[in-house]
Structures are given as structure tokens and as C-alpha cells.
Amino acid sequence: MTRGWKGGRLAALAVGATLALAACGSNSIDAETQENEKKAQAAGGACEELNMAVNPWVGYEASAYVVGTVAEQELGCTVNYKNLKEDVSWQGFATGEVDVVIEDWGHPDLEKKFFEGSGDGSAMDFGPNGNVGIIGWYVPPWLAEEHPDILEWENLNKYAQDFATSESGGQGQFLGADPSYVQFDEAIVENLDLDFKVVFSGSEAASIEAFEQAEKNKEFLIGYFYEPQWFMSVVPLEKVALPPYKEGCQEPPEDVDCDYPETVLKKIVSTEWAESGDPSVDLVKNFEWTNEDQNTVAKYISQDKMSQEDAAAKWVEENPDKVKAWLP
Amino acid sequence: MTATALRPPGAGARPEDDVAPVQRMRRIPRWALAVAVVVGWVVVWYFTKGTDTLTLGGRENTDTHDTLTSFRDWVLASRDTNPIVQLTTSIAEVFRSSVDWLQRMLSTANLPRPVPEVGWLGVTAVAAWVGLAIAGWRIALLVTASFLSFGILGFWQDSIDLLIVTFLAVLAAVVIGMPLAIWIATSARANSVVSVVLDLMQTMPTFVYLIPVVLFFGIGASGAVVATLIYALPPLVRIAGHGIRSVSPTTIEATDSAGQSRMQRLRKVQLPMARATIIVGLNQTIMAALSMATIASFVDGPGLGQPVLDGLKINDVGRAFVPGLLIVVIAVMLDRTTTAASERAENVARRGGHQHERRRKLLLAGTGLLALVLVYVSRVSLWAAEFPESELGTSLASVADSASTWVTDNLSSYTNPFRNEFTVLVLNGSDDRPGLQSLLAESPWYVTGAAIAVLALVVGGLRALLPTLVCLAGIYFLDLWHDAMITLTMTLVGTVLVMLLALVFGVWMARSRRTDLVVRPLLDAGQTIPPFVYLIPVLALFGPSRFTAIVAGIVYAAPAAIKLVADGVKGVPATTIEASRSTGATRWQEITKVQLPMARSSLVLATNQGLLYVLAMAVIGGLVGAGALGYDVVLGFSRSEEWGKGMAAGASIVLLGVMLDRITRAAAADRSAPREPSRTSRMRWGGI
Amino acid sequence: MTTIPRTGRSTAPQGATAGAEQPPAPGSGDAALSVRNLWKVFGPKADKVVGTPDADLSRQELKSKTGCVIGVRDVSFDVAPGEVFVVMGLSGSGKSTLVRCLTRLIEPTAGTVVLDGEDVTAASEAKLRELRRTHVSMVFQHFGLLPHRQVLDNVAYGLEVRGMSKKERRAKATEILDLVGLDGYETSYPDQLSGGMQQRVGLARALASDPTMLLFDEPFSALDPLIRRDMQNEVIRLHHELGKTMVFITHDLQEALKLGDRILIMRDGEIVQVGTPDQVVGAPADDYVRDFTSDVPRSHVLTLKWVMRDPRPGDSSEGPVMSSDTVVFKAARAALASAHPVRVVDGGELVGIVDDEAILRVVVAEETTEGSKP
Ligand SMILES: Nc1ncnc2c1ncn2[C@@H]1O[C@H](COP(=O)(O)OP(=O)(O)OP(=O)(O)O)[C@@H](O)[C@H]1O
């Protein structure tokens, strides 16, 4: 009984105290609500929601959040960032769940399924985003410095034994990458008669960690890597020269004996959205920036540990001219 | 028929005297035969190694894989007209809008309001009140502390989102699972059919069905809820079904004889009497649902998985650690709450509790009113709506990060050579001395297959042989034989290490209460923390390698095995131990001659679960350079054109799991049946 | 239910009359329970056994041949209204199976059971439920109480499944709890009670639905001897007060003799003998029954009828007069004190003479068997 009574008194006390507290705090929520309402009216509803796929790497995040921030700030859009793998993003075009993939490294199979012509036409190519992907074989900087000749593929066999690990079965180990990337390394090793075995790291995290440890501990490591990549600003890996890429040298896949071509990274968007006439369509269409731009934002995120939103906002603030050029 | 049974009863000498040799004669062949098979295998390996290994390159596919892929493409292409897809999208809509509504109520700004309808203060107050109402004030404190930690560490919204998704998935699991449980409890045939499906749901790697699920149920919350549901459903069905089935037949008979109908029997007798077991099942389902948090984030499922993956993207251990830790906090909170709630309900029932009822009601009404006031406050004042910013999360992250860096920097010079030695000794072998992997994967497929089949026959008899043959044939036809054998190798090695740990720590925990108190929370954490959190430090220590995958498997599987062994050893009756002490046995003798033999069924169960848990981590292995089936699954998940290969790899993992499960069970059933998992050592499966 | 074409070997009437003629059943009118040619075979294809030559095989033979186990083999008997009918036999002899077949808790393989004129074996599921709800109740060895319900609600369970309102059934249950001496324990939970009290709850539950017949399956085996005696007296008292027909299973002969109007002895699923206590003890049908009854203090069971001889002319007419159903033990003192033999008189007519020697034979034989026990 006493406990109950005490509870009651406690509650009464709390009611009094908190109502008082509430009274002084209430304004800010109401005020902000009104402000938001006003903002929504001002935007005039021209811009609908923008569904931006966010594929899981930092460079992509940089592009996606910069475009999203501009869409929010300048066009009043509501941007929904959706953390998705590439496959899933493409699947979402048809259902309206995804409008934009801002950085595509080349998915012939998905293009076949979703582009007009061979597929259901739910997706379309929206042109390059200005970034250029450089894929290739890389070694940690200490190795390039100590053994400069290692940067020529012809010399790799000389060092094969140094690259051997418990995983490579007596041959040199070549660290293959995250399976998301198109890789021909098994064929290249074979066709260039290299005494190496491809061991797949299986994830970007594993590749990065391996290169980081190799640099730190001065270990031999060679593997598949790419730019633009935030990690390059932490450990600037050196690219090994393979026989240069020539048109057609990647066909058929089992005969590849050349370097990877430079990849022009593209924007892929939902056809339906592209035809909707939403102001954000033009923004995405116009969006184009350099590897350096992307690396800057990626560094904010990965090195300076800023949130994606803050990093993008910072860059947008620092680069008003570039942003202006994208606006419809 | 054993020789013992033929003896005339009570004929003279003590039975052990002359039975023992007979039994020994019967037993020796079992392991001796196994050794003989292995020796023969090694000899054959020596002459045939490297031939017919059915090796498939990292990016090579076969027709089987392409057929699977084109089937997927066909489903994808028909999605606009497919009636099933129409149905699933409307179901998905229910999930999506429920999650969305709950989010706007509790976790995200309900525009144009800048904050959710109920702020952190209100949510915490209501949660604490619920804790108080169902489980008492200790739990209310635990809940309050947990909810506050969400905010203090800076992940309020993600934590609440995870709770929302978990809540909906578990709700759906109950709605679907309870009828299934009742069905399998009452029909033996249903039981055998359903349990195969449940096996499949539990062992099929999530990455394999995640994309199809999204195809049917959409991106984001709805896909996340369904993927979580698929993974979380089996424990509830299994355990609840078991509970309902094991309701005392006397009671059923007694109440039947009162003329009850079938429905009355179910509602008034079976369900109430199985309640405690059903709650254990529910608890397991909640834990399984939580372990899907990170995976669901790959398809934009809301919750704490997202920040974990964010941390992984920039190889930032600390950033992944904090949300990972919060997942553990949520898991512990829900685990303790459900357990305490069920115990309390039982106690109240037992003690009558009528005297306290009035006082309790008053207390609940008072605190309920208080909670409502706090809800109101959190609706009108900003400080109570939005959790104040705090640096604690970031500083904890940097502490974790530097701790991890310190450990890896200081240990990697030892760990890497150790990894090399171990790998060469155990896995690789040399030209004239096979390692386990070279034996399994580098022998011709028919040699390995035959050897496995014969070993299954030797240890488990015909009951093991049949499923083994079926599974091996399945793996053969899925065209991933070589990868499957590598995965099998890692699973076996991992399990042996897990059992070593389980024996040492299990016995230690069983014999020392203090050790138990200290170690148990760590085990809980090991089981619930997403592997993505410790991937990077483990990689830093051991590099991308099979050994890393084995370590990840051990981290995940050891807790369950240790708990099972500890509980089993603890379950040995005190009188038996007393009796052994009275004969002057040493501590070592007591452990090896009394406690371990008497805990045998727990050891068997621990081995069985260890195998399956380690196998469940195969996919994580694929992410850390171990290749094999795990890599194939990740590949199928990452590249649309490789989906068929991923699917085949997933199916091969399922077959390996079923094979190992049936062999261990048959081997154990030869002498005694394994126990159902006890209350404290719950079944948990890999979240991958 | 199928009829049984088999004829032959042991049939119930033979077993029942073995040793002595069947005494008239106490009470009168039609049988409360009538069982005819009841079979229960467990195992695969159990229905393929009855009516084939396999049915004549012994239990072991049948088991090794077909994998089937015989629970009850061709049992027939009647129970009169108000009678206490005891079934006994060694463990595994099929008692529990038999009693469960009576209400089809175990589905009989063949034969008929007629209960209060209602053919149980042919009843539909609904009809069967009806019978269980209103006509028969059962008390179990291991109580079978619902641990999650209070005593009161356990007792009211039968009424609850019938659909009686909460108030009504609780009132009725309270009344019954009084009757079995458990007033004050209404709100306790079963595991807060002692074994004896729990079985009282079981008894109350059985009585609550006011059935015409009660079935008991070894209800007191799990209780200690003192409590067992209390409970037996309780059953006797209830039988006096309520006059219900009872089928009572036990493997305790003392209990059987104490409670039973008639006793049915089973072995391997078959009836060996049916009879009144003194018939079973006085004229065991075979060694099995004799063995069974050898520990019984015969003087407490046998009546003068079993020891008297026919009167002869010249018998002394001075001796004490007793009726033929006087228990030997009770007659002993007077008989031995008198110099003349006891004259057994039924309905004013002299039916027999019991001399000291006859009495001593019963009493002394008992002493020696007891003395020779290991
Ligand atoms: N469900 C069943 N399946 C197979 N055989 C059974 C089954 N139930 C009983 N039996 C067999 O039927 C026979 C009779 O069993 P029952 O339980 O009726 O014996 P009982 O006389 O009640 O023994 P007790 O005194 O030990 O209770 C036994 O041999 C038993 O093995």
C-alpha cells in the first residue's frame, strides 16, 4: 500500500516538474515544424523524392551524398539513401525503389537484363560521371622503392618465391579482389606464364587490410587494386605495368594477357524516373566531377571520420562553382 | 544383439569381469577400422594426388550453374506478371508501412515534425515500464540502461530501427511458427517433412537467398524483415514443437478422459504446459533475428547493421565496434528480459501472488502514469525528443580502434608465422606427407568420396551411410566438389579446435562458479557480435587466409560449444562426484573418469553444434581470403551472372551440413541419444 | 467394431467360473459395464492379428513373429451397478491397457464395451466425448494434474470442458473439495501439495462431473503405506456415500481384498480368474493365482464356507452358531473356546460344521508360510 501511494506521489511530483520543463522546451519543436512546413511549401513540390542507391564503397558514397546534398539544398528534394549492393540496386529500378546509381564500374550482365533492347528497359545509361577507374596490379610502396624492377611484369617471376604464402601452394601469391569486380587475373597469370596463384581476398576490407599490413611490416604483396580509392591516400600503392590494353585483348575471357583498360564510370538511372521531368533528373544528368574531387570527399569520410552528410556538405560549400554548373 | 544380453541373468561373477573384453573386442575395430581407412586413403593419395580433383577456377562456371542463373533470370523477367510476386509485394507493403509508421513514431523525424512523435525519453520510459510489468524492477533497470546506452553512444535511431525490424520479424515468426510447431508436435509425418525445410532454412547461407527475397519482397525494411524471418523462424518451430510434444502424456490422458475436445486440449493443456519451452524457442528466435542485423543491411534494412558496414568500408575497427557492441547490448537485454519474464510468470503462478496483486497494480499504475507523462514531455520538448549529442561513442570507438591496432601491431609478428606453421602442418602437408586439405581435396573425387562414405559407415553405421551418399552425390552434381572439400577441411579443423576450447573452458566453468560468471557474458558477446566487427583485427593478425576463416569460425562456434559442455558437466549429479571422491580419485581422474564420460551426450551435442556453427561461418571465410564455397557464395551475391554458382555453393554448404549432422547423430545414437539443448545453452546458428 | 470369429481356448466365462460357481453380483439389474471379447494388440498391422492363427500364439512368439505385442487378449466380463470391481495382475499384464480401452483412451483392436447401455466401441467421437464428460471419470497413478492451474480449477476442469459457467463450476468444485477433505486448498497449485493430497485432487476431479462410474488405475501406488491406507478408507467411505460403480486397478492384493466386491486377475493380457476375494484366495484357478495370493493372511479372507464340512448325523448340536460368510479369523476365538464344533447356519438351515482342526489348518498354515519367508 505504502509503495503504491509513494508511486502516486512520485508521479504527481514528476508531472509537475516535467510539465514545467516541457513548457520551456516546447517552442523549439513547434517552431521547427512550422519552418519545415514553410520550406516544403516554398519548394512548391516540384521535386519529388530522390531514391539514391549507395553501393558499399567510400568513393561511391562521396558521389552519392554530394549529389544528394545538392538536390536537398538547391532543389528541396527529399533524398532517400539506400545502402545496397549493385545487383540489388539494379533490380530496384523497375519497382521505383531506386532512381539513381551514381557510379557504375561496368555490369554487362545487368545491362543485358535491364537496358532497353535486350532487357526490360527499366534502366538506362545516363552518361559518365567524370570519374575514371584505373584497375590493375599493385604493390605496396616500400616494395616499389626497394625493388623498382618489380613494377615491370616481366620481372615478377624473379620474385615469385618472395610472394609465396601458406595459401599459394608453393607459387607466388597474387591477391585477387572483392568479387564485385570483373577480374581476369587467373587468365593473365596463366597467359603470361607467371609463377603465381590467384588467392581471392574476398572483400575490399580484406584487400585493404592486407596491403596496409604489408606496408607496415615490409612484406611482399601483389594484388588487384583500383583508383579512385580512399586507401590510396593512406598507402599510395604502386601500379605494376602489364602488357598494355588493346582493343579486343580481353576477348575471350580465358585468353586475356593484357592490362585492364581505364574504365569510364557511368551513371545508371531508372528509365521511368528519367522521364518524370523531376528537377533532380537534370542535376544527375549534369553531374560530373574528377577523381580528385571524389578523393577529397572520400578522405573527409575515411580519414577525417566525418559523416557522409557532413563531408558532402563541406565539399559543396567549398566548391560553389562546380555545383552551380550541375544545376538545371 | 550384444553378448551381455545373452548371459543368463544373475549368473555368478560380476558382469564387468567378462563383459569388458567382449565390448573391447567390439569397440576396437571401430576406431581401428577408421585408422585403417585413413591409412589406405593416404596410400592411394600418394599415387593419385592431383588427378580428378574436379577443381573449378575462381571465375569458371558450369552448365549447372548457368541453368540456375537462367532460372533466376526467368523469375526476374516474369516479375510483373507472376501472381506470386504480386502476392509477396502486397505482403511486403504491410511490412514496409508498419516499419515506416513505427519509425515515424519512435525513431525518425515525422515530417514536418523535426523529431519522431515520441522522443527518447518517452520511448525509454515506456520500455522500462514494460520491463517492470513483465519482469520486475531489475529488468526495468537493465532496459533503461540499455536504451540510454543507445543514445549515449550515438546510435539511438539505428538501435530503435533494429528493434523495430526485429520486433516485426519475430511477430511474424510467431504468427507463422506457432501453427507449424503445433502441427509438427502432433503429426510425425509433418515433423519429418518440416524439419528438412527447417534444416534448409538454417543452413542455407543468407547471401544466397537475400537477392531473391528482395526480388519478391522489395528493398529495405520489407526485404530485411522477410530475410530475418526466414532465418529466425526455425528455432521457434523446433523448440516449441518439441515442448508441445513433450507435455506429460499422463496429463493429456487424464484431461482427455474428462472429455475435452482437441481444441480444448491444445488451448488448455498443451500450450500452457509447454509455455516455458515455447519461451525458450521465442528467445532463440529473437537472438537469430538479431544476428541477421548486419546481413539485412546489405539490402538497406534499417538498423545497427548499417553503421557496422560503414565502419567496415573504411576499415575502421572502432567505428564498427560501437554499433556491434550495441547489438550485443540489445541481445543481452532481450535475452535476459524474455527469460526473466517467463520465470516471473511461472513464479507468480506458483506462489499464487494474490496478496501482492493489489500493491503491484498500484505500482504499475503509478509508474505507468509517470511513463505517460514522460511520453508527453518527449513530444513537446526538444531535449527529451532528441538525444543530446555525446562524445562518448566516438571516444569509445577510438579506444577500441587503438586497442585493436596495438594488439595487431604487437602480435602480428608472432601470429603470421604461427599461421604459416599451422597451415603447412595441418592443412597443406608436403609432397610425401598429406595435410588434411590435400587428402580431402587433392585426392581424386571418387577416392575422397569413397573414403568419406566408408568412414561414415564405420563411425555411424548404415544410418549414417545413406544420408552421406545422398549428400556426396548432391555435392558432386552441383559441380563444386573441390571447393566443398576445402570447406569441409576447414570445418573439421575448426571444430576440433572448438572442441578443445570447449573441453578446457567448459570443465573449468563447470568447476568454478567465478570463472563461469566472468566468462559467460564474453561468450554471449562472442555469439551475438556481428563477425564483420572482428573481421579486420583478425585479418590484421592472420592475413587473408584459410586460417583466418578458421579463427572466425572458432570465435563464433566456441561459445555455444563451451556453454553446452559446461552445462553438461554441471549436470553430473553431486552424489556421483561425492562417490568418486570418496574412493580417493584425483581431480584429474574425477574430470576424465566421471565428469566427462557422464556429460557425454552434451559433448556429442557440442560437437554436432560446433560443426554446424563453424560451417555457418564458411561465408565469412569467403570474405577473408579462404576461398572455397564461402567465396563462391559471396561471388554469387556480388555478380549477377554468378548467382547460379553462388546458389550451387549455398546448396553444397547445406549438403555438407546435413551430412555432418547425420553422421555425428548416428555415431552418437549408437550409444546414447543426444539431449535436446538445455535452457541455458541455446541453439544458435550463423547469421550469414 | 468388428466381431470376433475366433472361438476356443480360454474364454472369460470359463476363467470366471474356474474354481467356484459365480456368486450373484451385488446389487441388481443390468450390468453397468459389459465387456465382450476385448482385444488390444500393439504394433504394426495390429488389426491383422485378431482372428488369424497368430492370435493363438503366446506373447513372446507373436512378438518375435510379427513385432506385435498383445496388451489385452479376448477379455469378457460384466460389472454390476454399484459394484467395486478390482483388476489385478503383475506388471505388464495389461491392466492399464484394459482400463483405457473402456473409454477408448486406447483404441481397442476388437471387441465391444457397453457402458450404461451405450456401446462405447461404436460411439462417434462426439458421443464418446459426451460419455467421458458425464458417465465415466478416471483417476491416474501419476495424478495427471495441470501444474499451471490452481487446485480448484483442476477439479473444475471436467465441468469447464463441458462448457459450464465459471461461477457454477467453481461452486461445484468447492463442494467436491470439501467432500474429499481438501477445503482450504482451493487456490494452491498442485506442486504445493503432498502426493496424497494431489491424489485427492485427482479423485475430486473425477467426482466433480458426477459420473456413474469411476475408473482407477493404480491410484495409490505412488503413495506411502500410511497415506495409502487413508486413501483406501476414503474410497470406501465415498463408495458408501455415493454408491458409484468402480473399476479399480491395483497390483496390491491387500488393496484388492479390502476394496473389491469381485477381483479379476490377469496374466499376459488374459483373464485368469474372476471371483470374490474369498473365491480367489480359497480356490485359486492355478499356480499363478495361488502364488499371487500366498502372502495373504487367509484367515482374514476365507469365510467359514471355505472350511466347513457337510453336517453329519451325530454332529454335536452344542457348538456356537455362525453364518457361512463369517471370516475364519473372527470365528476362531469362539470356535476354539468352545468344546463343540461350530455350526454354520444360513437362513435357519444347518449347512455345515467347522471343527477346531479346520480352523487351525487355516491359521497355522499361515503362520508357517510367514515363518518360512526368507
Ligand atoms: N503403446 C504401447 N505400445 C506397445 N506396447 C505397449 C503399449 N502400451 C503397453 N504395451 C504393452 O502392453 C503390455 C501391457 O501393458 P500395461 O501398461 O497395460 O500393463 P500393466 O498391467 O498396467 O502394468 P503395470 O502394473 O506396470 O502398470 C505390456 O507388455 C506393454 O509392454
Ligand SMILES: [Mg+2]
Ligand atoms: Mg499400469
